[in-house]
Amino acid sequence: MANLIDRTGVITLNRQIAKDIYKIVLQFDDFPQSIHGAQFAHVKLNDKAHVLRRPFCICDYNIADKTLTMCYAVVGKGTEILSKYPVGEKLKVMLPLGNGFVPDKNVKKIVLLGGGMGSAVLPAISRTNPELEYYTYLGFANKDKVALEEEMRALSKEITVATDDGSYGRKGFVTNVLAEDMERISPDLIFCCGPEVMYKALKKALAPFNVPIIVSLEARMGCGIGACLVCNCKVKRNGEEGYARACIDGPVFNLDEVVL
Ligand SMILES: Cc1cc2nc3c(=O)[nH]c(=O)nc-3n(C[C@H](O)[C@H](O)[C@H](O)COP(=O)(O)OP(=O)(O)OC[C@H]3O[C@@H](n4cnc5c(N)ncnc54)[C@H](O)[C@@H]3O)c2cc1C
Ligand code: FES
Numbered sequence: 001m002a003n004l005i006d007r008t009g010v011i012t013l014n015r016q017i018a019k020d021i022y023k024i025v026l027q028f029d030d031f032p033q034s035i036h037g038a039q040f041a042h043v044k045l046n047d048k049a050h051v052l053r054r055p056f057c058i059c060d061y062n063i064a065d066k067t068l069t070m071c072y073a074v075v076g077k078g079t080e081i082l083s084k085y086p087v088g089e090k091l092k093v094m095l096p097l098g099n100g101f102v103p104d105k106n107v108k109k110i111v112l113l114g115g116g117m118g119s120a121v122l123p124a125i126s127r128t129n130p131e132l133e134y135y136t137y138l139g140f141a142n143k144d145k146v147a148l149e150e151e152m153r154a155l156s157k158e159i160t161v162a163t164d165d166g167s168y169g170r171k172g173f174v175t176n177v178l179a180e181d182m183e184r185i186s187p188d189l190i191f192c193c194g195p196e197v198m199y200k201a202l203k204k205a206l207a208p209f210n211v212p213i214i215v216s217l218e219a220r221m222g223c224g225i226g227a228c229l230v231c232n233c234k235v236k237r238n239g240e241e242g243y244a245r246a247c248i249d250g251p252v253f254n255l256d257e258v259v260l
Contacts (some may be wrong), residue, residue, distance in 0.1 A: 002095065004225060006044075007031070009068060011089045014082075019144035020074045020084050021117070023059075026091060031066035036100025037125030038193070038252050039214045041068060042224035044092040045062070046080050049122055054078045055221045056119035056249075057193070058096060060151070068095065071120040101191060101214060101252045103129055111187040112136045113178060113202070115194020119148050121216055125191060126155035133157050135185050139174025143167040158185075177185070179205040179211060187211060192255070193218075202260050214253035219246035234259035 009026030009153050017023045033060060033087050042053040060069040074083050082095045085091070112122045112134050118140050136156040140146050142165050153159045161169035161179040175198060175227065178188055180192075193216040202213065222230035231246040235257045244250060 003031075005030075006092050006094050007022070007175050008090050009093050011085055011091065012067070013084050014085055014087065014214075016083075017071070018147040021071060021147045021148075022074065022143065023069065023071050024082070024085075026068050028066045028068065028094065031063060031068075032096055033063065034125065035061050035063070035096045035128065035200070036102055037128040038101040038121050038191075038249065039052075039096035039098045039124075040224075041070060041093050041095035043070075043082070044098055045078055046085075046089070046091065047081050050065070050078050050081065052078075052222060053094070053154075053224060055097075055224055057216070058124045059120045059148075060127055062121040068093070069123075073117045073118070094224060098247060098251050099249065101125055101216070103132065103189065107132065107188045109133045109135070109185070109187045109189075111178065111185065111190045112152070113149075113174065113190060113192040113194070114138045115192070115198040116140060116145065116175060116194070117147075118193035118198070118216070118218070119152070119192040122191075123148065123155055126152075130155075135181075135187060136160070137162065137174050137178045139163070139198075139253070140168070173201060175201045175205040178202075179209075182206065182209050182211075189214065196260060199255060199258065203255060203260075215253055215255045215258065216244045216251045217253060217258065218251070221247055 013025040056070040056257045134156040136159045162174040219231040222228035226248040232243040
């Protein structure tokens with residue numbers, strides 16, 4: 001059952017951290033008592049022309065301080081409006097939504113793999129499960145887009161940044177960079193969040209290694225709570241193709257069950 005509580009948060013920070021990328025922090029009076037990594041928040045803009053909420057990963061959180069951190073790229077009107085809100089502005093936010101990622105007990109060593117803004121989901125995973133060992137791989141188009149490196153360094157045993165054009169970190173697609181390191185790291189599991197094209201590349205690059213891959217899907221969303229079916233995505237379960245709602249059946253899925 002989706003969490004229908006609409007909470008009011010006050011912006012305490014809304015700052016650009018890379019080209020077209022912002023970090024926003026909201027403080028709430030009423031904050032959830034537990035959050036899983038890879039859950040998301042559904043944010044209502046204070047703008048009558050944009051009534052549909054915008055979903056963003058819970059990038060980080062602090063239950064004691066009742067704060068939520070999100071990182072977002074300005075890609076359209078909604079995120080442009082969000083980027084202009086000053087400290088003190090109040091926003092309605094539903095959170096935490098989605099199934100989230102709960103690692104199995106036998107998992108000890110995880111590769112966290114982020115592609116572009118998909119990296120925004122990673123801090124909350126290690127925050128929620130600090131006892132595990134994290135090897136983080138972040139991939140960006142170029143140096144100007146690199147974000148969340150310092151945050152993830154503090155939460156990881158090892159961190160690697162790659163850029164497609166080699167302007168920062170290792171050169172090349174981060175999926176290939178990870179494949180080069182797989183034997184050395186020998187992780188129990190890969191968690192990946194990025195564009196769909198990255199999941200196809202990841203499947204191919206890691207085919208020689210028998211490691212489970214969990215992904216978070218960024219489907220377009222409407223209601224965010226399972227009612228509108230806008231977020232339907234194709235999955236294959238028990239040999240049969242069907243649909244799942246990314247907002248409540250996901251956004252976290254086994255890569256094997258996602259029809260790309
Ligand atoms: C579960 C989930 C978590 C997300 N987490 C983050 C996050 O942490 N940081 C972040 O920057 N973005 C995240 N997104 C994507 C984010 O919701 C969209 O970028 C945002 O809603 C765009 O709003 P807009 O009005 O600015 O753009 P629009 O004008 O609505 O669209 C502009 C462009 O953005 C693309 N876009 C819109 N919605 C999505 C979407 N859901 N997924 C992928 N592309 C989209 C459109 O195709 C279009 O090219 C997430 C999406 C989902 C479903
Ligand atoms: S966004 Fe409405 S059902 Fe998923």
